Amino acid sequence: MDVVRFKNAFLIPSEKPGRYIFYAPLRNQLFWLSEDAAQVLRDHLEEGAPIPERYRLLQDRIDAVLAKEEQGVRPSTMANRNRLVILLSQICNLACPYCFAHEAHSNEIIDRDTLSAAIRYVLAENQSAQKRFIFLGGGEPTATWELLTWAVDYIREQSDGQRCKISVVSNGTLLTESRILWLKEHKVHVGLSFDILPDVQNRQRPFPDKRKHSYDKVAAALELLLANGMNPSVRSTITPDCVTRMPEMIEHLHAHFPGVRGMTFEQVSQDGLEKTDYYDLFFDSFFKAREIAERYGIHLRNSTTTSVLFPKERACSGELCLTPTGSLVACHRASSVRDPLYDRFLLGSVDTAVHIDPERFERVVSFSNEKREACKTCFAFWNCAGSCPNNRTAYSEAQFEALCRFTQRMIRHELETALDRASKG
Ligand code: SF4
Ligand code: SF4
Known part of the structure; x- marks a missing residue:
C-alpha cells in the first residue's frame, strides 16, 4: 500500500x-x-x-x-530583518572542493561604511527583538581579522543594551589562542567547520599548498575553544569519500575532543550523487553514528532529522545576507555575481543605507513558497516543506528525486524512532 x-x-x-x-x-x-x-x-x-x-x-x-x-505551523518571516548574515570577504586560506564559494573566490572585501550601514539597519528594526549577527565562512571570516573585530566592536557599541547574539563560522585554521580569548571576551559564539578525522580533514579541507595539512591547526583550535569553555558547535560535510565513516568520526571526536556536545553531519551538494548509493550509505552510517553519539552524550544532528521537530510552511524563509560587494541576497550560497543563481536571490544593496527592492523581495517570497507537484502528497510535506530553494533550482529532476527519497527515508526513520522511544516509556 x-x-x-x-x-x-x-x-x-x-x-x-x-x-x-x-x-x-x-x-x-x-x-x-x-x-x-x-x-x-x-x-x-x-x-x-x-x-x-x-x-x-x-x-x-x-x-x-x-x-x-x-x-x-510556526510563522516564519521572510528574510528576517532581525538577523544579518555577513560575508566579510571571498578570501579563504583553504581550498575545499565542496565549498559553495569555491568557484567564487576573489579578493573582494566589504568596506566599513557599507557594513556599518547594514548593522545599523538591523539594530534599528524592531528594537525589542533579539538580534543575530552571523559571520559566515565562504570567505573565511578570520582571514580578515581586523575587519571582523572592528565589526563585532561596532555591533556591541551600537546595540545600546539591545540583546544581540554574534557568531562566527570558521574553518578554524587561523584561530590562535589570543584570537580565541578575544572572541570569548566579546561573547562571540564559534562554529567550526571540521571534518574530524585527520585523513578526511586533510583531504577535504586542504591548504592550496597540499604539503601543509589543516587537521593539526583545527584540532589545536578546537582544544583551545574547549579549554576556554566556549562550547563550540562543530559541523562536518559528509562526502562520498567519508560517508561510511560517521561512526568512526564520533569515536574520534569523543576520544580527542570529549567536551564537544553538539555535532552536525550534513550531506554534501554534489553532482552525480543520484547515480551512486551515497544516500543509502549516509542513512546507515548516520544512524549508527547517532547511537554511538548518544552513549557519549553527544547530540548528533542533521538538518533533515531536525526538521521533524518543527513543522513549517516553507523550507527556507531566506536570509538577509550581506555580500562582500555590498549586495543583499536571500541565500549565502548565491552570494557572488559569478554564481548562476545570484540574480534569483538578489534582494537589493547597501551603500550608506539599505535598499531592498520590493519587486525582487516579492519574487524571492513567491519562489520560496513554491513546491514541487510531488510535495502535495508527500508525508514529509510539513517537515521538508519543499526543500531548499537553492537545491530546487540547481538540481536536475533525477538529483531531486534521489534527494526526496533520502529525505522521506530519514523522516520516516525519525518518526519510527519517536514511536519506539514512546513505547519504551
Ligand atoms: S536557499 Fe537553501 S542554501 Fe540558501 S539559505 Fe535557504 S536553505 Fe540555505
Ligand atoms: S521530500 Fe520531496 S516531495 Fe517531499 S516535501 Fe520534500 S521536496 Fe517535496
Missing part, C-alpha cells in the same frame, strides 16, 4: 514489515498501526467504508484525531 493522505494526515508504510505509521503533524498525532488496521483505515478514509466493530478503538481514535483543530 502506498502512502495515503487524508486531511493533512498520512498513513505511511513502515520500514518494519507489517507495520504502518499514522502521522498527523498539524494535530500532533503519531501512532503505529498493524497492516490489517492500516488497510481498514485506508478503505475508510479513501472510500468511506465503515470500520468493522472489532476495530472500534481505532474508529474512536481516528474520530478524535480528525475532530481536533489543526495547529498552524
Whole structure:
C-alpha cells in the first residue's frame, strides 16, 4: 500500500514489515498501526467504508484525531530583518572542493561604511527583538581579522543594551589562542567547520599548498575553544569519500575532543550523487553514528532529522545576507555575481543605507513558497516543506528525486524512532 493522505494526515508504510505509521503533524498525532488496521483505515478514509466493530478503538481514535483543530505551523518571516548574515570577504586560506564559494573566490572585501550601514539597519528594526549577527565562512571570516573585530566592536557599541547574539563560522585554521580569548571576551559564539578525522580533514579541507595539512591547526583550535569553555558547535560535510565513516568520526571526536556536545553531519551538494548509493550509505552510517553519539552524550544532528521537530510552511524563509560587494541576497550560497543563481536571490544593496527592492523581495517570497507537484502528497510535506530553494533550482529532476527519497527515508526513520522511544516509556 502506498502512502495515503487524508486531511493533512498520512498513513505511511513502515520500514518494519507489517507495520504502518499514522502521522498527523498539524494535530500532533503519531501512532503505529498493524497492516490489517492500516488497510481498514485506508478503505475508510479513501472510500468511506465503515470500520468493522472489532476495530472500534481505532474508529474512536481516528474520530478524535480528525475532530481536533489543526495547529498552524510556526510563522516564519521572510528574510528576517532581525538577523544579518555577513560575508566579510571571498578570501579563504583553504581550498575545499565542496565549498559553495569555491568557484567564487576573489579578493573582494566589504568596506566599513557599507557594513556599518547594514548593522545599523538591523539594530534599528524592531528594537525589542533579539538580534543575530552571523559571520559566515565562504570567505573565511578570520582571514580578515581586523575587519571582523572592528565589526563585532561596532555591533556591541551600537546595540545600546539591545540583546544581540554574534557568531562566527570558521574553518578554524587561523584561530590562535589570543584570537580565541578575544572572541570569548566579546561573547562571540564559534562554529567550526571540521571534518574530524585527520585523513578526511586533510583531504577535504586542504591548504592550496597540499604539503601543509589543516587537521593539526583545527584540532589545536578546537582544544583551545574547549579549554576556554566556549562550547563550540562543530559541523562536518559528509562526502562520498567519508560517508561510511560517521561512526568512526564520533569515536574520534569523543576520544580527542570529549567536551564537544553538539555535532552536525550534513550531506554534501554534489553532482552525480543520484547515480551512486551515497544516500543509502549516509542513512546507515548516520544512524549508527547517532547511537554511538548518544552513549557519549553527544547530540548528533542533521538538518533533515531536525526538521521533524518543527513543522513549517516553507523550507527556507531566506536570509538577509550581506555580500562582500555590498549586495543583499536571500541565500549565502548565491552570494557572488559569478554564481548562476545570484540574480534569483538578489534582494537589493547597501551603500550608506539599505535598499531592498520590493519587486525582487516579492519574487524571492513567491519562489520560496513554491513546491514541487510531488510535495502535495508527500508525508514529509510539513517537515521538508519543499526543500531548499537553492537545491530546487540547481538540481536536475533525477538529483531531486534521489534527494526526496533520502529525505522521506530519514523522516520516516525519525518518526519510527519517536514511536519506539514512546513505547519504551
Ligand atoms: S536557499 Fe537553501 S542554501 Fe540558501 S539559505 Fe535557504 S536553505 Fe540555505
Ligand atoms: S521530500 Fe520531496 S516531495 Fe517531499 S516535501 Fe520534500 S521536496 Fe517535496
